[in-house]
Amino acid sequence: MNLKHNINLTKQIMKTPYIKIKRFQQVYSFSNENLVSALQNFNVRDQECLCVQASSDQVLDLYALGAKSIDTFDINPLTEPYFYLKKAAFCAGFNQNDFLYFFSCHNFCSSALNLNMFHFLRRYLEGDMLRYWDFVFTNYSPKELKHHLFSFEQIHPYVLKQTLNYLDDEKFRWLQKNIAKLSVQFHYSDFLSLFKLLNRKYDFMYFSNIIQYIENMFPTNYNLTTLSDEIRKLNCFKSVIEEYLPFLNDAGIIMAGYLYFLQGNVLQEPIFRENLRNQVFGDHYEYISFRSIYDIQHNFQVPHQDDTCMILKKDSLSSQK
Numbered sequence: 001m002n003l004k005h006n007i008n009l010t011k012q013i014m015k016t017p018y019i020k021i022k023r024f025q026q027v028y029s030f031s032n033e034n035l036v037s038a039l040q041n042f043n044v045r046d047q048e049c050l051c052v053q054a055s056s057d058q059v060l061d062l063y064a065l066g067a068k069s070i071d072t073f074d075i076n077p078l079t080e081p082y083f084y085l086k087k088a089a090f091c092a093g094f095n096q097n098d099f100l101y102f103f104s105c106h107n108f109c110s111s112a113l114n115l116n117m118f119h120f121l122r123r124y125l126e127g128d129m130l131r132y133w134d135f136v137f138t139n140y141s142p143k144e145l146k147h148h149l150f151s152f153e154q155i156h157p158y159v160l161k162q163t164l165n166y167l168d169d170e171k172f173r174w175l176q177k178n179i180a181k182l183s184v185q186f187h188y189s190d191f192l193s194l195f196k197l198l199n200r201k202y203d204f205m206y207f208s209n210i211i212q213y214i215e216n217m218f219p220t221n222y223n224l225t226t227l228s229d230e231i232r233k234l235n236c237f238k239s240v241i242e243e244y245l246p247f248l249n250d251a252g253i254i255m256a257g258y259l260y261f262l263q264g265n266v267l268q269e270p271i272f273r274e275n276l277r278n279q280v281f282g283d284h285y286e287y288i289s290f291r292s293i294y295d296i297q298h299n300f301q302v303p304h305q306d307d308t309c310m311i312l313k314k315d316s317l318s319s320q321k
């Protein structure tokens, strides 16, 4: 970690008016994906994995499900020290409730980033990670941190208990005992160029919902977005995914995109438009749907919206050659 860079970035975010902070400058406290349902479609036991760092929940879930190794990436460098803060909470013996109420910045949780709890867990931080979090907690109040450093997208702890594998009693206890052994290699990198930094192969890659931001990744110089331009953007993203294939073992799988309410999504992003998606991604991709996290959040008794994982299996490509 580049301590100086992360401290300067933090100072900058903390003095920026809330509404002017850009989307991915903030850290997600917890994942807003239904990882319990999504990950049960993959066998990650003993697998070598690559995933987005984000809130670190994908990392913790993969590890709790038996992954052998986990490398990560993110365009937000502050996600790296956040991982060590969560790791320290396990080492300090926080139970699920302590953990949820310390890390959750949901309005419901008044004890978020509580200073006494930080003093307790800081004993399990070392080196630059300790220096970074000491700087943060010394200079800013929990309230300021909650409103600047962390994303406004907050999931209620009641929902998180249903959507995160590692919050299960047994898995949580297992993590408390085994997290010290988990070492994660973090790449501070954009997904668009990360493949240039890779030097090993993986069995499973999990790219979260980055695909949803195609619009910002391949901007146009003019205001009017034409159909052909949307197809161009989807094709650009598809080409980037293909850059990862050489780093995937033969039976490997890429979870190329977590798509919220695929069927009923009213967002205009091209990835949600079935005809465009099929035209570009064709038959090579599989789609697995399951109960949406927002369905759980709103406590619908009858599922009415599904989230979907868009999957590319390396062996499906070779069998169709």
Ligand SMILES: C[S@@+](CC[C@H](N)C(=O)[O-])C[C@H]1O[C@@H](n2cnc3c(N)ncnc32)[C@H](O)[C@@H]1O
Pocket (backbone or CB within 6 Å): 024, 025, 027, 028, 030, 031, 032, 033, 052, 053, 054, 055, 073, 074, 075, 076, 079, 189, 190, 191, 192, 208, 209, 210, 213
């Ligand atoms: C896609 S976001 C949204 C939250 C996500 N659904 C979850 O559950 O964590 C997750 C993370 O992706 C990172 N991210 C977004 N676009 C990226 C890109 N082009 N390359 C690398 N990381 C990216 C953000 O900084 C953020 O930490």
